[in-house]
Amino acid sequence: MDRFHEKDISGCGIIGIMEQSGKRFSGRDIITSIASMRERANGLGGGFAAYGIYPEFKRDWCFHMMFENKSAMVQTEEYIRDNYKIVKDEIIPTKEDKSIKYRPLLWRYFLQPKEEKKKLHYDITEEDFVAKTVIEINTRISGAFVASSGKNMGVFKGVGYPEDIGRFYRLEEYEAYIWTAHGRFPTNTVGWWGGAHPFGLLDWSVIHNGEISSYGINKRFLLNYGYVCAFFTDTEVITYLFDLLVRKHKLSFEVAADILTAPFWDDIERQSEEKREISQALRIIYGSALVNGPFSVIVANTNTMVGLNDRIKLRPLVAATSGNKLYIASEESAIREVCPTPDEVWMPKAGEPVIGRLKGKNG
Amino acid sequence: MAKRPTPTEFIIERDEGKCIACQVCVRMCSNDAHSYDPETDTVTSDSTKCVGCHFCETICPTGAIIIKRNPSEFKLNANWSAQVIRNITKQAETSGVLLTGMGCDKPYPVYWDHIVLNASQVTNPSIDPLREPMELRTYIGRKPDRIELTAHSPQSTEKNKIPSAMDYRLLTKLSPQLKLETPILFSAMSYGSISLNACISLARAAKEIGTFYNTGEGGLHKDLYEYGAHTIVQVASGRFGVHREYLEAGAAIEIKIGQGAKPGIGGHLPGEKVSEEISQTRMIPVGTDALSPAPHHDIYSIEDLKQLIFALKEATRYSKPVGVKISAVHNVAPIASGIVRAGADFVAIDGLRGGTGAAPTVIRDNVGIPIELAIAAVDNRLREEGIRNQASLIAAGGIRSSSDVIKAIALGADAVYIGTAALVAMGCNLCQRCYTGKCNWGIATQDPYLTKRLNPDIGTRRLVNLLRAWSLEIKEMLGGMGINAIESLRGNREQLRGVGLSDTDLKLLGIKPAGEAW
Amino acid sequence: MVKRIYIREEYCMGCRLCEVHCLVQHSKTKNIIKAYKGEYPKPIPRIIVEEKGYVSFALQCRHCEDAPCLEACITGAMYRDKKTGAVLCDEDKCIGCWMCIMVCPFGVISRNIEGKKIASKCDLCVGEEVPVCVKNCPNEAIVCEEEK
CATH class of the missing domain: 3.30.70.20 (Alpha-Beta Plaits)
Structure with a gap:
């Protein structure tokens, strides 16, 4: 089976924890929390995203790489060296775990694009240049996969139950201000390491529980804006949609949510005139970016963590706060496992985003 | 010289046991196929005059009449069919171009019938449209690449205060859009080719459903101005009936370059049909032929089209969408791309099976490509060029059912035009004799004896029923796929699979074969 | 409220089906074929279609x-x-x-x-919910409405 040409469909457990003050904390809690939702996974995929883990390299693009063989690594390094200065590279430290099998070679690189290459690509931003590299590696170099490519963040994922994956990557030794975790229950793909969640591109990470019925058009809508979906996964499409709307079109997460899970026309009719005008325009312009089908999703970037449900709430999502901490999860039990007495617990409404922001920053 | 009789196409069978000689058929047949003999008090029929419209069969109070195909057969020959022999005989008699009406009736593959839809099972709940919202609303018109809002200032994460779109001001000025409550419009059919009662039925139905009908190149009869908000006014090569009030009356303007039934040729409304009313509407003298040239003689290239598009936009002060209708030909994708770049707000594409009031049979049956392939090619091309959002795509030509509609949309159309289906709803049985002006159903005729047979109250009701039924079926199919807004299906070819199609067909349509998962 | 029969001559196509159905309704057997072919005295319709050129309309007692x-x-x-x-x-x-x-x-x-x-x-088809001429007019050119 061609792993790149299978669309991803899965049921899942998801959790995200954000310390909005920016204070970093260890990965122990997120492992404990996701372990409580073991029933929602089937051992075919688990993963984590962590923000703030490489403060000493926070200006460098960090690529978390998976290589299926040595030649993929050689090819990739050759390609990277052509375009980047490698500030540092090392094996991603892991711990033996009996339940984790057939692991690929895991390596990380801290990179700076070469000045001459930046000049050559004067017409695109540095972000776009990096994104291009990632897509190039993922689609052209067989056996190589970029798990994440942001600054001061990383994605740790693989085939197995998420808590085993977390221990395998020794996440309790890292400190981050945003942690997200995902336990996967795929219904169609044989689990492969790259296909586990989170999906990462630049500093975006996306974890997702659901099946996107609008996938076909979301993908083609993105094509109109130059995004080529290479992996046939829902997370990839959601990541690109956020990248387009938030990074390129400079819309807020709230507006992005109003596009991805647009209010119904009947509800729009009832809005105030001013708001109705905007809602109508959003649906008219971004109709093909409407994400249809059941999903709950947690999207994060350097400054923000957002939880979002589909427009008729067909998948679970619950949120809680405790001090500066924001929790978003598939199940309340997963939150209470690590935060027994939150200040507030609520069920976000369908299509209503829950947004955590770093204090003093704009998301 | 006596004409050699051509074998009749139909046989009128009259059950004498049932016939009560009430003469309803005699009074109703515009082709005089039935006659009454007072001496014997019997009604007899002349099958040679029958065109197969089935009006008499429908209206006979005792069901005494059955119209059948003539079972008389030539020696079986796969190459020289009865139709071929009949045509040659006719031309040998008349030396004329064979005329016909309606769309191509040749058995080209209908791709719709080789495409199947998806439905949700387990991993994705289906949605019941009778219990949950299911949205078909569609906007036709140019969409900008992105929205511009005033700079935002996100505030808190308190759950009670979710800043949303309301906290911004809209800077983007949207181009004019047509709002459709269901993604189906009535195709261009001119007053002239069809009766005023048929036009009124279409206009009223469009208004009631929340969609649009299209004037064709017939101008706008004074009685139709009140439906202007639901009218697309056409500007075609003859420019008949085009004047300021006409352009201002419509909700949108469509420049007609081509028609699926007769790509590359113009139109001809014979002088006999140009009555007082039609003369006034088309602005031509009574009894003169209305000849639409094959090309627009002010459009010999794409930049000329651009000038006309903007001339029309200027004339209407950029207040309404201006689109272009072309027939689907080999080069349809690059042509459509050029049209979008020339400033059209929508592109209507009429496929091989598109209908007509009158066209040379040889053109209708042999020129153009099927609409399915045209939609796929155009949608792909516009996306590859990153201009798909700049114009809406309306597909036309042989849309027969709600499933054709939904498949067209999934292939990439924004909406569809229906012409033939609308006529059938009003009574038409596709006898293909529209060009004779003797339509027994009162649709494709201007004869006052015949036009009154279409009561617009009934016509409207039947059209509204049809669109309601199709819309409900579309909602059911969408719900089955777990989708609750039509825009999530538009261009979503993942929801389609091909059955019995070649690899090339699948590639051109951009769909996977049935049996292949995501 | 008294219901009346109204005529919309612009939609009368002159088929005379109203006459046929009226005749049958006022026949002994109420069977269309027998009414025409087997009954004596031969029933007659109580509605008449008037025609001149393409204008036609059905007419019956105005009550x-x-x-x-x-x-x-x-x-x-x-x-x-x-x-x-x-x-x-x-x-x-x-x-x-x-x-x-x-x-x-x-x-x-x-x-x-x-x-x-x-x-x-015309007896307005006593016993029928709607007079048969109204019910059977294929183009709704005869309608039965509350008095205007």
């Missing part, structure tokens, strides 16, 4: 408020049904003097001489 036929009837056969307001002819009482025909301003009462001589006129 006038101030009906001259009621005044003219010498036997009291012609009467008004109190419930429906319809003007009806009691065929048992009718002696076929045809005074009613003489005074009818619309000419919608006809002579029935197939059996016993009687006046024949």
Whole structure:
């Protein structure tokens, strides 16, 4: 089976924890929390995203790489060296775990694009240049996969139950201000390491529980804006949609949510005139970016963590706060496992985003 | 010289046991196929005059009449069919171009019938449209690449205060859009080719459903101005009936370059049909032929089209969408791309099976490509060029059912035009004799004896029923796929699979074969 | 409220199906084939389609408020049904003097001489929910509505 040409469909457990003050904390809690939702996974995929883990390299693009063989690594390094200065590279430290099998070679690189290459690509931003590299590696170099490519963040994922994956990557030794975790229950793909969640591109990470019925058009809508979906996964499409709307079109997460899970026309009719005008325009312009089908999703970037449900709430999502901490999860039990007495617990409404922001920053 | 009789196409069978000689058929047949003999008090029929419209069969109070195909057969020959022999005989008699009406009736593959839809099972709940919202609303018109809002200032994460779109001001000025409550419009059919009662039925139905009908190149009869908000006014090569009030009356303007039934040729409304009313509407003298040239003689290239598009936009002060209708030909994708770049707000594409009031049979049956392939090619091309959002795509030509509609949309159309289906709803049985002006159903005729047979109250009701039924079926199919807004299906070819199609067909349509998962 | 039959001549196509169905309704058997082919006296329709050129319309008794036929009837056969307001002819009482025909301003009462001589006129299809001419008009050119 061609792993790149299978669309991803899965049921899942998801959790995200954000310390909005920016204070970093260890990965122990997120492992404990996701372990409580073991029933929602089937051992075919688990993963984590962590923000703030490489403060000493926070200006460098960090690529978390998976290589299926040595030649993929050689090819990739050759390609990277052509375009980047490698500030540092090392094996991603892991711990033996009996339940984790057939692991690929895991390596990380801290990179700076070469000045001459930046000049050559004067017409695109540095972000776009990096994104291009990632897509190039993922689609052209067989056996190589970029798990994440942001600054001061990383994605740790693989085939197995998420808590085993977390221990395998020794996440309790890292400190981050945003942690997200995902336990996967795929219904169609044989689990492969790259296909586990989170999906990462630049500093975006996306974890997702659901099946996107609008996938076909979301993908083609993105094509109109130059995004080529290479992996046939829902997370990839959601990541690109956020990248387009938030990074390129400079819309807020709230507006992005109003596009991805647009209010119904009947509800729009009832809005105030001013708001109705905007809602109508959003649906008219971004109709093909409407994400249809059941999903709950947690999207994060350097400054923000957002939880979002589909427009008729067909998948679970619950949120809680405790001090500066924001929790978003598939199940309340997963939150209470690590935060027994939150200040507030609520069920976000369908299509209503829950947004955590770093204090003093704009998301 | 006596004409050699051509074998009749139909046989009128009259059950004498049932016939009560009430003469309803005699009074109703515009082709005089039935006659009454007072001496014997019997009604007899002349099958040679029958065109197969089935009006008499429908209206006979005792069901005494059955119209059948003539079972008389030539020696079986796969190459020289009865139709071929009949045509040659006719031309040998008349030396004329064979005329016909309606769309191509040749058995080209209908791709719709080789495409199947998806439905949700387990991993994705289906949605019941009778219990949950299911949205078909569609906007036709140019969409900008992105929205511009005033700079935002996100505030808190308190759950009670979710800043949303309301906290911004809209800077983007949207181009004019047509709002459709269901993604189906009535195709261009001119007053002239069809009766005023048929036009009124279409206009009223469009208004009631929340969609649009299209004037064709017939101008706008004074009685139709009140439906202007639901009218697309056409500007075609003859420019008949085009004047300021006409352009201002419509909700949108469509420049007609081509028609699926007769790509590359113009139109001809014979002088006999140009009555007082039609003369006034088309602005031509009574009894003169209305000849639409094959090309627009002010459009010999794409930049000329651009000038006309903007001339029309200027004339209407950029207040309404201006689109272009072309027939689907080999080069349809690059042509459509050029049209979008020339400033059209929508592109209507009429496929091989598109209908007509009158066209040379040889053109209708042999020129153009099927609409399915045209939609796929155009949608792909516009996306590859990153201009798909700049114009809406309306597909036309042989849309027969709600499933054709939904498949067209999934292939990439924004909406569809229906012409033939609308006529059938009003009574038409596709006898293909529209060009004779003797339509027994009162649709494709201007004869006052015949036009009154279409009561617009009934016509409207039947059209509204049809669109309601199709819309409900579309909602059911969408719900089955777990989708609750039509825009999530538009261009979503993942929801389609091909059955019995070649690899090339699948590639051109951009769909996977049935049996292949995501 | 009294229901009346209204004619929309712009949609009358002149097929005369109303006559056919009226005839059947007022036949003994109420079977269309028998009514035409087997009944004696031959039933006659109580509605007439008038035609000139392409203009045609169906006409039947208007059931006038101030009906001259009621005044003219010498036997009291012609009467008004109190419930429906319809003007009806009691065929048992009718002696076929045809005074009613003489005074009818619309000419919608006809002579029935197939059996016993009687006046024949529209009875709004007593017992039917909708008169059969209305029900069977293929183009809704005859409608039955509350009085306007």
